[in-house]
Each structure stands twice: as C-alpha cells, then as structure tokens.
Amino acid sequence: MNTFIITAGGIGKRMESDLPKQFLLLKGKPVLLRTLERFYEADPTAQIFITLPNDWIDYWNELLSKYHCQIPHEIIAGGIERYDSVNNALKKSTGTIIGVHDGVRPLVSLKTIKACIAGATQKGSGVPCLPAKESIRKITPEGSSSCIRREYVLVQTPQCFSAELLKKAYQLPYHSAITDDASLVEESGGIIHLVEGNEENIKITTPVDMKMAESFL
Structure with missing residues (x-):
C-alpha cells in the first residue's frame, strides 16, 4: 500500500491574502x-494524510462539506516546522511506499506521481525534477560566479521513499538546512534517485503563480 502525506501548513504571506x-x-x-x-485519482487505495494548522482544520472540514468531497483521508495537526508536520503523519503511516507532497502543487501529473512511486519501489526513492532553463550564478563573498547549468536540476514533489528509508531519516533531529525530504534522507545515508517531473507542477506561492496555474488548467 502507498501512503501520501500532503503538507498544507502555509499561511500565505507572499500571496497577499x-x-x-x-x-x-x-x-x-x-x-x-x-x-x-x-492523488486519489493516482491511487484510490492509498492512505492519505493532510497536515494542517490547528486553527484551519475546522475551515477545511467546512470546505469538504461545501464541495461534497468524500475522498477518504485523515487530517494531521501540523507542527512548528514542516519537518514536525511530516513526522506527525509518519507516526500513523502504514504504507510500504510513502510520498510527501506540497499541498499547493495541485497540477502534478499522474505520470509524475506514478514515476515517483515506481522509483521508490525499485530503488528506494523517487524524486521529481526538471532541468534548469535559466543561467545560474552562485553568490560568493566576492560577488558571484557562473555555474554549469546542466549540472543542476529543479526539484519538485511528491518525493517518494520506501517507508523504512524515510522513517529512518526522520529519526534525525531538525535543523534549518533541511529544505525537503530528499535532503533529510540524503543526510541519513540514503541515495536520491531522480525521475522526470512535469512543467505544470508549480508551487503556488504568489499571485503570479496562481495566474500561471489558471492558464495551465
């Protein structure tokens, strides 16, 4: 069985709302x-958790009623950091493959989800990414320096792992350098296997992102 943890703990400061x-x-x-x-479409049999701030759980339940949503899932109270929220969900996760996804990436494709699950099933991890299109520079004490673009990729979610690998990683203590689940798994000794993501799988953070998502739909 697969488990999906959808993190939705943001408060939207950059959205100006x-x-x-x-x-x-x-x-x-x-x-x-x-x-x-x-995610329900990708796997109707999956165990699904949504992590939410305590103050917004009732509002979410109201939305479920308003939009007549009956997709089975469990709400998990979020923690101070995303790390804490995922860790809370992991304690109840029973799937052999666990995927963690940003709740504000609604346009992830079924192909991407299935590729991530396949990567985790076959190799222990499946993390979606896209090649960088823009030129990249690294900030240095002297100013900046150019980078070789083909050596870098842009990472997306869902990031899928074997349950054993991800739960082991979450035994490590939190620190600010943990930017996503892949970085934590890597720190714990796991190997990250990349799979192809999809262009539409943007993270909605600003009003411009919302307009882009609307155009994709």
Missing part, C-alpha cells in the same frame, strides 16, 4: 482540494 494559499480558489475549487483529488 488573509486566506492561506491552500484554500484559495483555483478555477472555482480550493487549491488543496484539487491536490487531494489528484
């Missing part, structure tokens, strides 16, 4: 609901 970005309407439907529907 009083409503957290995961609840904003994207073509008439809340962003987070679109994300939930996508």
